[in-house]
Amino acid sequence: MIDISGIGGIETLSTQQTKAKDELGKEEFLRLFLSQLQAQDPLKPMDSTDFTAQLAQFSSLEQLFNTNDTLENLFELQGTQVELQASSLIGKNVLANGSSVSIAADSLGADLDYRMEGEAVRVDVDIYNASGDLVKTISSLAQGSGRQKTHWDGTDMNGNPVPAGNYSFNVSGMDAMGNNVRAVTMTRGTVERVSFEGDALYVTVNGSSLPMNAIVQIEGG
Secondary structure: OOOOHHHOOOOOHHHOOOOOOOOOOOHHHHHHHHHHHHOOOOOOOOHHHHHHHHHHOOOOOHHHHHHHHHHHHHHHHHHHHHHHHOOOOOOOOEEEOOOOOEEEEEEEEOEEEEEEOOOEEEEEEEEEEEOEEEEEEEEEEEEEEEEEEEEEOOEOOOEEEEEOEEEEEEEEEOOOOOOOOOOEEEEEEEEEEEEEEEEEEEEEEEOOOOOOOOOEEEOOO
């Protein structure tokens, strides 16, 4: 007689997706169950308790497979909805955690957004070009904690307009005791594209690829 009493350990959805081909599935279970019935001794039929237990196991197995199919469909639907929602961001103006800033030709400059994590008596904003060279430093006096903004007129240290393109900036602060005050830079711009990298969703703003959860504000566009 074929012993299939160990079939009760059913795998989860993620495990089933990677299971080896030699493990029992719904069809294999049913074939083994029928073979067991055909091979039993007519004079000594299977105990009704064992028979009922195996039928219950098969029923549970089938329900789990059906549930897994339903979950897979839900996951696919959810993924499609996320893609549609993300694609709707293209062309929108957003504010996100990041350090990039874009200067357009003949522009009047750009606002540099950041968040101070403490009160500072002096704040320096360093601006770099795409090669990492320092373009300009903007210094200001006391700033409180929280959201702050410094305007860059789009010129270099000599007052000459910089070429149009993408730049980056860093903010450093100092308190009255001479200690550093941390600042978190933020990038403001238009979402140029949306892409998946592995299982993560990214948006491109001012030429920089940012994770979707970096966006803190959607301003329209």
